[in-house]
Amino acid sequence: MTALLSVRDLTVTYRTSQGEVPAVRGVSFELEPGGSLGLAGESGCGKSTMANAILRLLPAGTTTTGEVLLGEEDVLTMKPGRLRAVRWTGAAIVFQGALHALNPVQRVIDQITEPIILHKTEPDEKAAEKRAVDLLGQVGIPANRAEDYPHQLSGGQRQRVLIAMALACDPDLLIADEPTTALDLMVQAQVLAVLEKLRAERQLSMIFITHDLSVLTYVCDRLAVMYAGRIVERGPSDQVFERPTHPYTRALAAAFPTIGDRESRMNPSGLKGDPPDPAALPAGCPFHPRCPDAIDRCRDAEPPLLPSGPAQEAACILARP
Amino acid sequence: MTVVVGDRKRQRWVEVAREFWQARSGRIGVIILAFFVILAIAAPLVAGTDYINPVKARAAGLPQWGTPAEVGPLGTDHFRRSVWDQFVYGSRISLLVGLAASFLTILIGSAVGIVSGFVGGKLDSALMRITEWFLVIPFLPLAIVLAAVLGRSLLNMIFVIGITSWPSTARLVRSQVLTLKQRTFVDRSRSLGGSGLHVVRQHILPNVSGLILANTTLAVPISILTETTLSFLGLGNPQTASWGKTLEEAFVNGAIARNAWWYYLPAGVGIVLVVLAFTLIGQTLEQIVDPRLKDRR
Amino acid sequence: MNARFAIGKVAGALVTLGFVLVFNFFLFRVVQTDPVATLFRGRNIPQERLDQLRAEFGLDKPLGGQFVDYLQQTAQLNLGLSYQSRQPVWNEIKSKIPATVALVGTSAVLSAVIGTALGVAAAWRRGTKTDYSITTSTMLFYSMPDFWLGMLLLVGGAIITGIFPVGGIIDAGSSRAGIGRLLDQAHHIALPALTLTLAYLGEYAIVARSSLLETMKEDYLVVARAKGLRDIKVRNRHALPNALLPVVTLSAINFGFVLSGAIAVETVFSWPGLGKATSDAIRGPDLPMLQGLFLLFSAAVILFNLIADLVYGRLDPRVRT
Numbered sequence: 001m002t003a004l005l006s007v008r009d010l011t012v013t014y015r016t017s018q019g020e021v022p023a024v025r026g027v028s029f030e031l032e033p034g035g036s037l038g039l040a041g042e043s044g045c046g047k048s049t050m051a052n053a054i055l056r057l058l059p060a061g062t063t064t065t066g067e068v069l070l071g072e073e074d075v076l077t078m079k080p081g082r083l084r085a086v087r088w089t090g091a092a093i094v095f096q097g098a099l100h101a102l103n104p105v106q107r108v109i110d111q112i113t114e115p116i117i118l119h120k121t122e123p124d125e126k127a128a129e130k131r132a133v134d135l136l137g138q139v140g141i142p143a144n145r146a147e148d149y150p151h152q153l154s155g156g157q158r159q160r161v162l163i164a165m166a167l168a169c170d171p172d173l174l175i176a177d178e179p180t181t182a183l184d185l186m187v188q189a190q191v192l193a194v195l196e197k198l199r200a201e202r203q204l205s206m207i208f209i210t211h212d213l214s215v216l217t218y219v220c221d222r223l224a225v226m227y228a229g230r231i232v233e234r235g236p237s238d239q240v241f242e243r244p245t246h247p248y249t250r251a252l253a254a255a256f257p258t259i260g261d262r263e264s265r266m267n268p269s270g271l272k273g274d275p276p277d278p279a280a281l282p283a284g285c286p287f288h289p290r291c292p293d294a295i296d297r298c299r300d301a302e303p304p305l306l307p308s309g310p311a312q313e314a315a316c317i318l319a320r321p
Numbered sequence: 322m323t324v325v326v327g328d329r330k331r332q333r334w335v336e337v338a339r340e341f342w343q344a345r346s347g348r349i350g351v352i353i354l355a356f357f358v359i360l361a362i363a364a365p366l367v368a369g370t371d372y373i374n375p376v377k378a379r380a381a382g383l384p385q386w387g388t389p390a391e392v393g394p395l396g397t398d399h400f401r402r403s404v405w406d407q408f409v410y411g412s413r414i415s416l417l418v419g420l421a422a423s424f425l426t427i428l429i430g431s432a433v434g435i436v437s438g439f440v441g442g443k444l445d446s447a448l449m450r451i452t453e454w455f456l457v458i459p460f461l462p463l464a465i466v467l468a469a470v471l472g473r474s475l476l477n478m479i480f481v482i483g484i485t486s487w488p489s490t491a492r493l494v495r496s497q498v499l500t501l502k503q504r505t506f507v508d509r510s511r512s513l514g515g516s517g518l519h520v521v522r523q524h525i526l527p528n529v530s531g532l533i534l535a536n537t538t539l540a541v542p543i544s545i546l547t548e549t550t551l552s553f554l555g556l557g558n559p560q561t562a563s564w565g566k567t568l569e570e571a572f573v574n575g576a577i578a579r580n581a582w583w584y585y586l587p588a589g590v591g592i593v594l595v596v597l598a599f600t601l602i603g604q605t606l607e608q609i610v611d612p613r614l615k616d617r618r
Numbered sequence: 619m620n621a622r623f624a625i626g627k628v629a630g631a632l633v634t635l636g637f638v639l640v641f642n643f644f645l646f647r648v649v650q651t652d653p654v655a656t657l658f659r660g661r662n663i664p665q666e667r668l669d670q671l672r673a674e675f676g677l678d679k680p681l682g683g684q685f686v687d688y689l690q691q692t693a694q695l696n697l698g699l700s701y702q703s704r705q706p707v708w709n710e711i712k713s714k715i716p717a718t719v720a721l722v723g724t725s726a727v728l729s730a731v732i733g734t735a736l737g738v739a740a741a742w743r744r745g746t747k748t749d750y751s752i753t754t755s756t757m758l759f760y761s762m763p764d765f766w767l768g769m770l771l772l773v774g775g776a777i778i779t780g781i782f783p784v785g786g787i788i789d790a791g792s793s794r795a796g797i798g799r800l801l802d803q804a805h806h807i808a809l810p811a812l813t814l815t816l817a818y819l820g821e822y823a824i825v826a827r828s829s830l831l832e833t834m835k836e837d838y839l840v841v842a843r844a845k846g847l848r849d850i851k852v853r854n855r856h857a858l859p860n861a862l863l864p865v866v867t868l869s870a871i872n873f874g875f876v877l878s879g880a881i882a883v884e885t886v887f888s889w890p891g892l893g894k895a896t897s898d899a900i901r902g903p904d905l906p907m908l909q910g911l912f913l914l915f916s917a918a919v920i921l922f923n924l925i926a927d928l929v930y931g932r933l934d935p936r937v938r939t
Contacts, residue, residue, distance in 0.1 A: 057844055087846035095844075100837040103856050104936060105863075115845040149935040454637050457923055461878030462915040465896065469903045470645055542761065549763045550882050555900050568766060572886065577772060578784075589766040596761040 002071070004205050005031040005054070005091075005173055010066035012046070012053050021279045023049040025229040026066075033172065036199060036206040038216030038237055040252060041226035044275045047209045048096075050226075051177050055087055070173070088115045092166040096178035098158035102150040109133070109146040112165045121169045135164040139194050156187035160194060167198065174199075175207045180215060192218055213252050217241050225249045228276050228286035231305065233319075235312030245308035245319040247291045285316070293318055337531075340609050350601030353594050361412045368409035375400040389583050396583040399574040407562045408587045414563035415595065418479055419545035425483030426544065427537045430490025435525060437491065438498030449495075455488040464547060468556040475558050482547050490536055497529050531610035538603035542596040549592055564588040623931050623938040631924040638916045643688050646909050647681070697913070698906035702899070707910040711892065717787055718880060718891030721807060725814035726869075726876045732815065733822025734865050738858070740823065741830035752823060760820035765882035768813040772886060775809050782809045785888030810887040817883075818876050825868050826861070833861040863934050870926030874919040 012024040024046040031037055039047050052058050054068050056075060068075040070090050078086065095101040103111060112132035113125070122128040133143050139160040141153075150158055159179055166174055176195065180188040196219050199206055208220055216223055216237055223237040225248065233246040244250040273290040276282060282289050288298040297317060308314040309321050341347045360367070379401055387397035395404035437448040464481050471477045501524070551557060552565025553572075571577075571585040679687070691697070697707040733756070740752040759767065775782045783789065788802045833839075834857060842852040884893030892911060899907035931938040 052840075055844055057840055084846040084848065087844055089846070093841075093844050095837060095841055097837060101841050103838045103842075103860070105859055105934060106856075114847075118846055151936050454634055457634050457874075457916075457920055458638065459874040459878045459915050459919045461881060462896070462912045465881070465900065466645065466908055466912045469900060469905070469908055546763055550765065553763070553765055553882055554885070554897055565763075568763070568769070572765075572769065577769060577777060580773070580777065582773075585766075585769055589763065589770075592763055592766070593758070593761045597757070600757065600761060 003030040003069075004033045004035070004071065005207075006067070006069040007050075007054070008067040008069070010050065010053060010068060011064070012049050012058065013063045015061045015063070016279075018279055022229055023062075023278055024053065027226075027229075027231055028066075029224060029231065029234070031173070031205050031207065033205055034203040035222070036208065036220040038220035038223045039207060039209045039226060040211060040213050040216055040223065042211055042252075042275045044278070045226045046229040046278075047226050048177055051093065051175050051207065051209055054175065055091060055093065056083060057093075085119070088166075088171060089119050089121065089169040090171060091173035091175060092169070092171040094159075094162045094166045094174065094176040094179050096181055098155065098162050098182075099150065101162055102158060104150055107147050107149060108136075108153070108161050112136070112161075112168050115165075115168050119169050132164075132168070135167055136161070138167075138198065139164045140190070156183055156190060159183060159187075159191055163191070163194060163198070167202075170202075171204075173205045173207070175209070177209045178211070179208075181210065181212070188215070195219055211252075213241060213249075213255075225252065228281055229278060230286075230302075230315065232287070232316070233308070233312070233314040234305070235309065239309065239312055243309060243312075245312060246314040246316045247293050247318075248287050249314070251292075337606075337609055341605055344605045344608070346601040347605035350598045350605065353598035354602065357412055357416065357591070357595055357598070360409060361416050364409045364413060368406040369403065370406070370410075375402060386579060386581055388581075395587055396581070398570065398576070398581070398584050404567075404584055404587065407567050408564075408591065411562050411564040411567055411588060412591060412595075414475070414561055415545055415548065415565075415592065418475065418482070418548045418563070419541045419595070419599075421479045422482035422486070422544040422548070423537055423540040425479060426486040426540050427490055427533060429483065430487035430536075431494050431529070431533050433487065433491040434494025435498055435529065438495040439502065439525065445495075448491075452488045452491050455485070456492075460485040461547070461550065464551060465554065465556065468551060473556055473558050475561060478548060478551060478557060481551070482544050486540060486543060486547075490533075490540065493536060494529060494533065497532050498525060501525055501528055531606075535603055535606040535610050538599050538606055541599040541603075545592065545596055545599075564592050620931075620938045624928060627924055627927045627931070631920050634920050635917060638913065638920070639689065639692065640685075642909055642913055643685055646905060647684070692913070697910040700899075700907045701902050701904040702907070707906050710895065710907065711910055711914060714890060714892050714895050717889060718884070718893060720803075721810055721814070721884070721889060721891060722873075722877055722880050724807065724811045725818070725880075726873055728811065728815040729817075729819040729872070729876065730822055730865070730869055733819030734826040734862065736819065737823040737826025738830055738861075741827040741834070742853075744831060749827075753827070756820040756823040759816050762817065763882075764813060764817035764879040765886045767817055768810065768883045768886040771809050771813055775812075782806075787890055806889075810883055810889050813883050813886075814876055814879055817879060818872060821868060821872055821875075822865060825864050829864045830857065830861040833857050836860070859933075863930065866926060866930045866933060870923045873922045873926075877915060877918060 007030070008028050010024055010027045011022065014021045014023055027046075027050055029037065039050075041047050049058065053064050054075065056064070056078075058064065064076055066076065070086065073082075073086075075083065075086070102108070109129060109132050112135060113128040116122050116128040116131060117125065122131055133146050136146055137143065141157055141160055141164070145153065145157070150161075153161065163176075163179070166176075179195070180191050183191065192215065195206070195208075198204060199219070206219070208216060210216060213223075220237045222234065223240040224231045224234040225240070225246065226232065227248050233240060233244065233249045240249060241253055244253050276286050276289075282299075284299040285291070285294075285302055288294040291298065295318070303315045303317050305313040305315050306317075306319070307321060308316070308319040342351075383392060383397050383401040383403070385397065385399060385401055387401075389396045392403070395408060398404055398407075433448055433452065437445045437452075464485050467481045467484065468477060471481070548557070548563065549565035549568070552563050553569045555569060557563055557566050559566075565588075567588040568585060571581070571588075576584040695708045697711070699705065700707050700710055703710060736752050736756065740749040743749050772784065776784045783806050785806075787806050788794075788799065789806075794802055836857075839852055839856055842856045843849070847855070880891065880893035881896045882893070883889070884891050885897040888894065892914065895907065896911050898904075899911065
């Protein structure tokens, strides 16, 4: 079965006054139709950059190399016209920070019908509006709120509007970038439920990005953990969460309480230190300065992804099955 | 305790000064301003006081409308007076009124802003009402009306400009005070038993002073331009020469038709340069004091 | 739009106007202790006649009564007699309104449109030579006294090159009518309008530029691109409507400045409007005229502020709900 999305050796470099800064350093993964991949890591590890890179949404001044195959076509080498056509119809993004992702002076329904009308996925405007109202209903927003402006909705409602908006043109792939981060636990659960429901109903492929590992196990089959611009562990989500083999994953898993598990809330273990500066990465394994299990050999070279369990890989020389 | 705080404050100002000098706009502004300040102070050394006395000028045999080629360095006017003298002494008035009026503006504006923001409640609403009113009313007609009623003098001019310009400062300072009030260190100070005045002096003032300083330097251009306009319209003190008055006399006595460019150009150029200088200084200060503005460049 | 919002704004405007009336009354009562004597100074009039006139003018009443008289008279547009012409102030003012409306109207519109366009252009090409030259030249014009700029343009445009007339609104002794007259007036308005426009477009350029720079950082622009919109559409449909909101607010404030600027500029160009009337009234001092003109200027600015507030409410949904 051909993969829906195939990312090969994706590298993103920013050009700054201090020189070149690598935000993503050779990321590769595949996603089958209907599959869901969770992408976890602290802020600054490059996950949002990678998400934006898939649809070439990075600002000017960035260099992207590698391959991003959507079906058979490479997004990175598409002509501008084809790229614009593929955006939102092939893959759509649910951005984080819903208040800023919505145009404050445009009604919610118009923001959903905009891509429909642009890509002509409905025959006319009326049909587009009907579809928009349908989508809002599916994410739990009543029809009488469709004409509202973003500031009139609550944070959770705005986030759900973003989801409805992302589904407007029935994309094959949905990339959700931190969709629940700014929300409180109750609303978080609601939004996750909506996403799971939609995924099941539409056979939607999904990439779910967050820094909260526990959230990912609900929605995703597979999990990948990023650190300093690279994937450092991946595998089936339950397995990676319950049996993390990379020290960073272990720390991440312990740092966040599981939804519904009171005991884990009482004992979060924060990671000490700060994420590394992408412009000045430590020698060898970039995690070794903060790693509780680090040994001398860790300073020598950056370990590649090696098998660390059934269908599980980790970029750590100490992680062996 | 006080020694440490004092040192830190001085260090901060040294840092500000250094950052200021590094910015090209700041440097240019200061250099231009320095030139005119020196000119104004050294007026008796570089120019004579005969500028206001046509009788003396006639007695000295100066021609009417003398070009700079005939009578250096800036020629003479309709009354045979030296334009250069008027220019040099005029700089004094423009700078003096500009600074004094701005000082008054900032004084009233900051006082109102701090009190209004800090005390809050009904006093705040009342003061803001008054401020709003001043902001809507067109300031020049107001200044004209006040000047016409109060009479022509330098003091009145300073008062009129100060009185019509304080509202925008008040509003700016008030919003800054409101932001500061929400910060915990103010609450902590109060819970420790600090009286209102103490809190204002120790915590509010130091954090607002940077903003006030930047605002002052930006208020000077407005004061100078207002003074120039009021003098041009005939509301200045007839005894003292200011750049605005020079322009008025030039215009009224037909310097335009006669092409007597040496009469109406220098005063205008002087105003533009001084205003530019203060604007550059003010903008540079503003960028240093409010780091958010740095991205705007 | 919310009716409560509109009513609130109108009420506010009326209150402000009320304060202007009070201020006007008391300011001039402070100076004009005996208007009758001032009005008829230089004329040989017996004392009883003066007393009789005082009673006629209601000057023997207490201050409160005089204020009520003042309000009634103002409502009936009885603004007193001009010292200089002995004609009713309102008649003098009325005849000069059209000339100033033409000049200030043209200049206010031109400065807004050109200034904003320059600001947008500067922001879009931020950091380039275009940006730099626009920002420095607008700052330069802004630093000039408006009437001095007028004098320079007068010299350059009329005295030296003879392209434009030296002053007035029509050629003296001209008996043209209809289109010919209109063209003549347009010919005369060119230089003063150019002066006011150049002097006051600076603020628009600065505000438009910085507002657009702020808006360009917003996330919803990335979302618009992600939907597949072309860059131009993103700018025109999403960036500009948000970025130009502060310009609307500015137009209210700037109108006051342009109107005030007309006072000195009309004088330089002998433009027979309210500005020149003010300048002439200062020479007296013709206090009734100044009082009437101040009232009119204030009312005009208050009205314009009200219109701008209501327009802004229409454009920015966050304000009116």
